[in-house]
Amino acid sequence: MKQAFAFTLGTLSAIGGFIDIGDLVADAQVGARFGLRLAWVTLFSVAGIMCFSEMAGRIAIKTQRPALALARSRLGPRFGLFGLIGSLLVTGLLVMAELAGVALALQLATSINYLLWVPVAALFVLIVVWRLPFETMERLYGVLGLTMLVFVVAVFQLDPNWPNMAQSATTIAPTASESWATYLFFVVALIGAQMTPYEMFFFSSGAVDHRWRPRDLWEMRVNVIVGFPLGGLLAVAIQATAFLVLFEPGIAVEHLSQTALPVAVALGKAGLIVAIVGIFAATFGATLETLFSTSYDVAQYFGWSYGKLQPPARASRFVTTMLAMLFGATALALTTINPITVTIVAVVCSASLLPFLFLPVLLVANDRELMGEMANGKLSNAVGTATLVLSCVVSTLAFPLLILTKGGTV
Amino acid sequence: MVLTVKRHTARTATLTFAAILAIAGALAYVTAPPKGLDGYRERAAATAETLASQVETASLWVQVQADGKATTAATLVGLEEAAEDGRAAATTFEGYEPPTEAVTLRGRFASLAAEQERWLDLPALSAPLSGLAEEWTRFEERAEP
Numbered sequence: 047m048k049q050a051f052a053f054t055l056g057t058l059s060a061i062g063g064f065i066d067i068g069d070l071v072a073d074a075q076v077g078a079r080f081g082l083r084l085a086w087v088t089l090f091s092v093a094g095i096m097c098f099s100e101m102a103g104r105i106a107i108k109t110q111r112p113a114l115a116l117a118r119s120r121l122g123p124r125f126g127l128f129g130l131i132g133s134l135l136v137t138g139l140l141v142m143a144e145l146a147g148v149a150l151a152l153q154l155a156t157s158i159n160y161l162l163w164v165p166v167a168a169l170f171v172l173i174v175v176w177r178l179p180f181e182t183m184e185r186l187y188g189v190l191g192l193t194m195l196v197f198v199v200a201v202f203q204l205d206p207n208w209p210n211m212a213q214s215a216t217t218i219a220p221t222a223s224e225s226w227a228t229y230l231f232f233v234v235a236l237i238g239a240q241m242t243p244y245e246m247f248f249f250s251s252g253a254v255d256h257r258w259r260p261r262d263l264w265e266m267r268v269n270v271i272v273g274f275p276l277g278g279l280l281a282v283a284i285q286a287t288a289f290l291v292l293f294e295p296g297i298a299v300e301h302l303s304q305t306a307l308p309v310a311v312a313l314g315k316a317g318l319i320v321a322i323v324g325i326f327a328a329t330f331g332a333t334l335e336t337l338f339s340t341s342y343d344v345a346q347y348f349g350w351s352y353g354k355l356q357p358p359a360r361a362s363r364f365v366t367t368m369l370a371m372l373f374g375a376t377a378l379a380l381t382t383i384n385p386i387t388v389t390i391v392a393v394v395c396s397a398s399l400l401p402f403l404f405l406p407v408l409l410v411a412n413d414r415e416l417m418g419e420m421a422n423g424k425l426s427n428a429v430g431t432a433t434l435v436l437s438c439v440v441s442t443l444a445f446p447l448l449i450l451t452k453g454g455t456v
Numbered sequence: 457m458v459l460t461v462k463r464h465t466a467r468t469a470t471l472t473f474a475a476i477l478a479i480a481g482a483l484a485y486v487t488a489p490p491k492g493l494d495g496y497r498e499r500a501a502a503t504a505e506t507l508a509s510q511v512e513t514a515s516l517w518v519q520v521q522a523d524g525k526a527t528t529a530a531t532l533v534g535l536e537e538a539a540e541d542g543r544a545a546a547t548t549f550e551g552y553e554p555p556t557e558a559v560t561l562r563g564r565f566a567s568l569a570a571e572q573e574r575w576l577d578l579p580a581l582s583a584p585l586s587g588l589a590e591e592w593t594r595f596e597e598r599a600e601p
Binding site: 153154155156157291295296297298300301303304306307310311313314315318319322445449452453455456 | 482485486502505506508509512513515516517520523524525526527528529530532533534537541589593
């Protein structure tokens with residue numbers, strides 16, 4: 047029973063990691079503009095992030111060191127520093143965006159301007175990080191994150207024309223009113239939103255923090271196999287609800303409130319409240335994950351002691367980094383910079399960084415001397431290499447498409 | 457040794473300078489005002505599309521609120537965001553100097569924008585909002601170069 051509960055917790059945190067503000071915005075934008083014509087991207091992203099998270103988890107279990115820290119140390123300090131700076135910039139932006147997402151969810155619930163909620167959300171995050179044990183923290187946002195399933199219920203309640211949905215999902219081309227450049231920009235944005243580096247990094251560092259051993263391998267795999275596809279299902283459900291309600295009237299999604307609007311149409315007030323709770327939980331969970339991820343990253347690069355399981359006095363530099371990130375993100379959010387614009391830029395930057403994070407993990411997972419019988423098999427290598435090749439294409443196209451389409455607005 | 461360090465510093469400085477130039481160029485491209493009649497008409501059509509989207513969003517919030525399907529707080533947030541985005545898009549477009557051939561187009565835009573301001577201040581009237589969205593769509597079709 048205890049083990050079954052452990053799976054549930056891991057699975058729930060995987061859902062929380064997959065659905066964050068980037069997904070909430072990008073999925074709804076894509077559904078409203080392209081219907082389900084980009085659902086294949088979610089399938090690809092789920093397969094890719096599952097493959098690399100499993101690899102990262104396996105490396106952590108075998109070596110008791112986080113995958114990226116190990117991989118970077120093998121490729122030299124310059125590569126490590128480049129990865130650290132890139133990851134810090136992207137994940138740092140995401141901390142701000144996720145924190146603003148929490149504030150926006152509170153604004154939707156109360157109609158009080160989100161800027162007034164930003165410091166409250168930061169304080170809440172600080173209390174949770176400081177006071178709650180790791181498992182309680184996971185349980186809190188994991189269980190609340192389950193309310194996001196309201197988007198799946200809303201799809202059925204909207205009584206869609208299933209052949210139409212199937213036709214949209216199997217068409218890999220833009221709609222008549224959209225250009226190929228915009229379509230490709232949203233491919234990049236979705237991949238950046240759904241294969242965020244911090245998910246893999248958090249998963250791997252969490253595995254070390256939890257002191258997983260080889261006997262825990264199957265538990266880790268169940269978490270990956272169940273958690274990420276569930277996250278993918280939620281992402282497609284958000285795309286579908288936006289397609290069913292916002293596509294026809296030509297509504298372009300620019301706010302989190304528009305992501306929740308189709309649920310209100312389908313399920314009424316109760317559904318809307320559940321959706322707001324889900325958005326709050328998803329962004330709150332992602333704030334914690336991005337915050338931990340950046341702090342793990344810095345601490346591991348400089349060789350400081352780190353981890354949530356250690357008391358703050360023993361990992362003072364790790365905790366200080368986390369607090370500095372939180373205060374920085376709060377200050378940035380309070381500048382009134384548009385959090386949705388920041389999210390779009392962050393997911394595009396994230397997409398452009400993917401090959402630099404995937405390549406070292408793939409190399410280490412293939413090192414038979416280090417990994418022994420836990421080294422990559424044919425399936426991991428095939429999926430991993432395909433993901434790496436596509437991520438190189440995405441990385442090359444990310445910035446030109448961002449500029450050419452003016453962030454998907456033309 | 458000193459020469460290697462100097463070379464490395466010079467390369468870093470060149471790369472940083474190139475990156476700053478690229479960012480400045482990209483920002484200039486993204487925020488540049490429209491050029492010529494076609495550019496102006498294209499921007500008018502894109503702004504009309506944005507405004508139609510805002511009106512449709514407001515209309516949908518009003519409808520779900522009237523059906524008792526949304527909380528008042530969420531509806532207020534949705535309407536305020538639609539109104540603010542609409543105003544911002546209209547103000548940006550009105551800041552562009554129209555070519556002489558597009559003066560009529562600009563006049564029509566201004567009168568529709570004024571009408572929008574009126575209806576978004578009275579969000580309880582959903583029917584006029586949907587009529588306004590249709591007018592924006594017609595404007596968009598006419599404006600497209």
